[in-house]
Amino acid sequence: MPRFFCPQPLVTGAIIxxxxxxxxxxxxxRLAVGEEVTLFNGEGGQYQARLASVAKRSVTAEVLAHDPxxxxxxxxxxxxQALPEASKMDWIIEKAVELGVAAVQPLAAxxxxxxxxxxxxxxxxxxxxxxxxSASEQCGRNRLASLSSLEEFSRWIAHPAAAPRILLSxxxxxxxxxxxxxxxxxxxxxxxxxxxxxxxxxxxAAIAAGAIALSMGPRVLRTETAALAAITTLQARWG
Numbered sequence: 001m002p003r004f005f006c007p008q009p010l011v012t013g014a015i016i017x018x019x020x021x022x023x024x025x026x027x028x029x030r031l032a033v034g035e036e037v038t039l040f041n042g043e044g045g046q047y048q049a050r051l052a053s054v055a056k057r058s059v060t061a062e063v064l065a066h067d068p069x070x071x072x073x074x075x076x077x078x079x080x081q082a083l084p085e086a087s088k089m090d091w092i093i094e095k096a097v098e099l100g101v102a103a104v105q106p107l108a109a110x111x112x113x114x115x116x117x118x119x120x121x122x123x124x125x126x127x128x129x130x131x132x133x134s135a136s137e138q139c140g141r142n143r144l145a146s147l148s149s150l151e152e153f154s155r156w157i158a159h160p161a162a163a164p165r166i167l168l169s170x171x172x173x174x175x176x177x178x179x180x181x182x183x184x185x186x187x188x189x190x191x192x193x194x195x196x197x198x199x200x201x202x203x204x205a206a207i208a209a210g211a212i213a214l215s216m217g218p219r220v221l222r223t224e225t226a227a228l229a230a231i232t233t234l235q236a237r238w239g
Contacts (some may be wrong), residue, residue, distance in 0.1 A: 003038040003137045010047045015062050023059035040142040071140045076102035076187040082109035082194040088224045097135035099231045103146040109153045111196040121150045157209050163187040165211040172215035185238035192227045
């Protein structure tokens with residue numbers, strides 16, 4: 001059944017106007033009056049709905065029933081990802097959302113090739129937010145991962161940590177899998193560097209701020225691989 005994010009109140013029995021982007025999608029895939037769709041607004045659960053009208057510029061739907069189904073991990077992962085080249089960030093965010101991350105924190109690190117002005121950063125954030133919505137619609141999540149503004153690594157690492165920070169680094173003497181196997185599930189932040197990794201000074205600053213340096217094993221993973229492998233490792237260990 002097609003799933004759509006509708007950031008508005010959803011009440012059983014109500015007939016609602018669907019957002020313009022959702023209405024456009026419904027028209028593109030040629031759904032008709034009477035067909036059923038799934039709606040969610042990010043506040044928990046999902047709603048079964050039936051299309052009540054499909055016009056050229058608008059679509060309405062009758063909200064039929066609420067399903068409390070959730071697909072969230074039992075622990076919250078924040079992905080603190082340094083900006084990679086080209087469109088790799090799009091792919092990383094999409095797959096990280098599918099794997100269940102609760103938050104994404106883009107970072108500007110010393111070895112980042114990509115440098116964004118404030119205007120370009122705002123456009124990228126809007127684009128990434130759209131990716132989060134699309135990935136959530138596709139994978140069955142009923143809550144959206146939060147997306148923070150791009151921040152310089154040095155400033156971000158200086159903030160007090162709300163949860164333990166894991167620095168993925170070849171200098172780690174213990175693997176993430178070994179570390180996780182000895183602990184119960186809990187919230188954490190995964191720090192992933194750009195191509196070339198974080199600089200030595202950045203890693204030193206992170207460790208001084210309390211980050212735990214862990215490796216992903218004997219092979220050096222690309223930045224677009226490291227976060228997804230780490231999230232999968234934690235899921236395998238912590239469920």
